[in-house]
Amino acid sequence: MKRTLGVCYYPEHWPEDQWAEDAARMVATGLTWVRIGEFAWSRMEPAPGQLTWNWLDRAIAVLGDAGLKVVLGTPTATPPRWMLEKYPDMLAVDAQGNPRKFGSRRHYDFSHAGYRDECRRIARLMGERYGKTPHVAAWQIDNEYDCHETTLSYSSAARRGFQDWLAQRYQSTDALNRAWGNVFWSMDYDSFDQIDLPNLTVTEPNPAHVLAFRRYSSDQVAAFNRVQAVELRHHTAAPLIHNYMGRTTAFDHWQVGADLDVASWDSYPIGFLSDRIESIAKEKQTFLRQGHPDMQAFHHDLYRAVGKGRLWVMEQQPGPVNWAPYNPAPLPGMARLWAWEAFAHGAEAVCYFRWRQAPFAQEQMHAGLLRPDSAPAPALAEARQVADEIAGLPDVGTAPAQAALVFDYVSAWGWDTQPQGADFDMFRLAFAAYRALRRAGLNIDIVAPDCADLSAYQLVLAPGLMTLSDTLRGALAAFKGIALIGPRSDTKTGELAIPTPLGPDLPDTDISVVLTESLPPSDKIKLAGGGRFRHWFEHLEGTADVHLATKAGQPAIMGGDHIRYLAGWPDDATFDAIIGGLCDTLDLPTLGLPDGLRIRDTATHRFVFNYAPKAQQWNDTIIPAAGVHWEELK
Numbered sequence: 304m305k306r307t308l309g310v311c312y313y314p315e316h317w318p319e320d321q322w323a324e325d326a327a328r329m330v331a332t333g334l335t336w337v338r339i340g341e342f343a344w345s346r347m348e349p350a351p352g353q354l355t356w357n358w359l360d361r362a363i364a365v366l367g368d369a370g371l372k373v374v375l376g377t378p379t380a381t382p383p384r385w386m387l388e389k390y391p392d393m394l395a396v397d398a399q400g401n402p403r404k405f406g407s408r409r410h411y412d413f414s415h416a417g418y419r420d421e422c423r424r425i426a427r428l429m430g431e432r433y434g435k436t437p438h439v440a441a442w443q444i445d446n447e448y449d450c451h452e453t454t455l456s457y458s459s460a461a462r463r464g465f466q467d468w469l470a471q472r473y474q475s476t477d478a479l480n481r482a483w484g485n486v487f488w489s490m491d492y493d494s495f496d497q498i499d500l501p502n503l504t505v506t507e508p509n510p511a512h513v514l515a516f517r518r519y520s521s522d523q524v525a526a527f528n529r530v531q532a533v534e535l536r537h538h539t540a541a542p543l544i545h546n547y548m549g550r551t552t553a554f555d556h557w558q559v560g561a562d563l564d565v566a567s568w569d570s571y572p573i574g575f576l577s578d579r580i581e582s583i584a585k586e587k588q589t590f591l592r593q594g595h596p597d598m599q600a601f602h603h604d605l606y607r608a609v610g611k612g613r614l615w616v617m618e619q620q621p622g623p624v625n626w627a628p629y630n631p632a633p634l635p636g637m638a639r640l641w642a643w644e645a646f647a648h649g650a651e652a653v654c655y656f657r658w659r660q661a662p663f664a665q666e667q668m669h670a671g672l673l674r675p676d677s678a679p680a681p682a683l684a685e686a687r688q689v690a691d692e693i694a695g696l697p698d699v700g701t702a703p704a705q706a707a708l709v710f711d712y713v714s715a716w717g718w719d720t721q722p723q724g725a726d727f728d729m730f731r732l733a734f735a736a737y738r739a740l741r742r743a744g745l746n747i748d749i750v751a752p753d754c755a756d757l758s759a760y761q762l763v764l765a766p767g768l769m770t771l772s773d774t775l776r777g778a779l780a781a782f783k784g785i786a787l788i789g790p791r792s793d794t795k796t797g798e799l800a801i802p803t804p805l806g807p808d809l810p811d812t813d814i815s816v817v818l819t820e821s822l823p824p825s826d827k828i829k830l831a832g833g834g835r836f837r838h839w840f841e842h843l844e845g846t847a848d849v850h851l852a853t854k855a856g857q858p859a860i861m862g863g864d865h866i867r868y869l870a871g872w873p874d875d876a877t878f879d880a881i882i883g884g885l886c887d888t889l890d891l892p893t894l895g896l897p898d899g900l901r902i903r904d905t906a907t908h909r910f911v912f913n914y915a916p917k918a919q920q921w922n923d924t925i926i927p928a929a930g931v932h933w934e935e936l937k
């Protein structure tokens with residue numbers, strides 16, 4: 304399959320006589336895809352039931368006739384103002400009880416049945432009108448679920464929905480009281496309508512109550528998405544896509560992904576480095592204009608799996624964004640490098656956000672491929688270069704991975720609810736493990752927590768997995784490589800209680816976590832032979848072998864030949880040493896890549912990316928700052 308490029312475009316923002324020229328320039332840039340429509344509800348239906356498709360018909364025709372394929376978005380992230388007259392209670396409510404008002408976007412509550420019906424209706428109308436239009440070759444449903452932290456809402460619709468959901472899950476309040484441990488502090492209920500949402504309590508609510516609400520809220524996102532997917536599938540055979548975000552764990556992406564054909568995500572490497580990654584000041588300085596060298600790869604690997612093998616980047620940063628604390632411009636070359644990194648990880652398409660910088664409204668300081676005056680912005684030439692390079696390179700395919708990382712959203716909610724240490728965060732822990740695998744030069748797959756077959760991998764990491772599913776436990780029992788489980792894995796029930804006998808319950812491995820410590824940033828646990836744990840340390844007991852101990856003689860890694868448990872959160876150098884040691888045992892070659900140099904193998908080629916702000920040597924090749932190099936695999 305050939306890799307393709309595209310761009311996000313808003314015909315409703317520009318005079319109609321500009322569309323044809325824009326389309327011709329997109330084609331001349333070598334773009335294949337143009338995504339439109341996802342915020343245009345007020346122009347599709349300016350008043351209830353008054354449908355004005357003509358402009359959209361013409362926009363699709365102009366773009367399609369120029370040779371572009373259209374990705375058509377359903378506009379449900381931006382309900383028009385009249386919707387609020389109809390449903391004044393459709394706004395989400397924040398944890399303080401305040402409505403999140405009209406005047407930006409995503410002003411809706413996932414639990415609101417009336418709004419969900421409106422979304423079903425607009426999806427049906429769009430499907431009827433464009434489902435068979437040949438130019439419409441893919442669909443995007445809504446836009447970035449959870450953007451602006453919109454998954455949780457403390458509204459009355461959510462309260463009613465939550466009560467019904469609880470009644471279905473637990474069947475009786477007795478069962479719920481038992482499952483949550485409501486005897487503690489006399490929190491027992493005797494009817495489901497007594498159960499409120501877990502906000503505005505005097506002190507922390509019962510963690511089981513919070514986790515249930517997180518599960519409920521995630522289910523609403525999946526249900527909201529499913530309503531539109533079902534509707535569109537009646538009318539179109541084109542792939543259905545959602546554009547997920549970076550570092551967002553508020554809903555279960557595996558569940559949403561199951562209803563769609565492709566997982567895409569929106570990649571803003573420099574914005575993310577500035578406001579979405581804990582990293583040391585030096586790293587933030589070194590990668591200021593490139594983004595973190597592992598952040599894009601992590602999400603490519605995650606969403607390739609969420610998309611069951613089909614991955615896109617729906618929005619790719621082209622220049623400075625407007626929304627991070629600081630918004631520097633990318634180093635020349637990065638708009639090219641990011642695209643190639645996505646392709647090397649299996650992306651079918653990379654679409655830049657956006658075609659022309661808007662001179663008005665919230666994102667006027669956000670760069671595009673064109674400046675507001677239509678002159679080329681720096682990324683335009685880089686997109687052109689990528690298009691030429693794609694044309695010259697055979698299909699590189701995707702290569703199998705040697706290592707897998709298990710990633711679970713329910714665990715993220717569990718640990719948000721009960722961090723136990725101020726800086727414990729599921730993404731942060733998983734990302735630390737991922738980065739170590741990547742520094743070792745391995746190809747990595749991210750797999751779901753109900754993964755049934757690990758036989759393709761030699762090394763498996765499962766950090767922070769609140770509970771181990773029986774399916775995964777079965778896959779581990781049959782696993783012939785080395786699986787490193789932990790820290791903080793399989794030590795809770797699905798209700799966020801402590802199981803007895805104590806976890807983890809690992810196949811053929813007798814280990815228990817008997818005491819847990821979280822550590823302030825100033826503290827560490829030293830390991831025998833060098834290295835240290837930070838943030839987190841678990842005291843282990845059991846009859847399994849000790850493979851690594853702390854300096855004080857406590858187990859740090861215990862287990863058998865195939866299944867081992869990691870008792871703490873290693874710092875980066877220690878993670879490198881641990882992964883290096885396991886790879887040696889497995890005879891798996893590693894690379895130990897220098898700062899900012901990263902590789903990804905495809906079926907035919909090895910790609911080397913230089914995220915560093917200076918040239919670096921790779922074998923006999925000098926790769927310039929922000930450079931990409933590829934070579935055929937022998």
Ligand code: GAL
Binds near residue numbers: 656
């Ligand atoms: C994304 C969003 C786009 C745009 C972009 C700006 O989160 O999907 O609509 O706002 O960010 O970087």
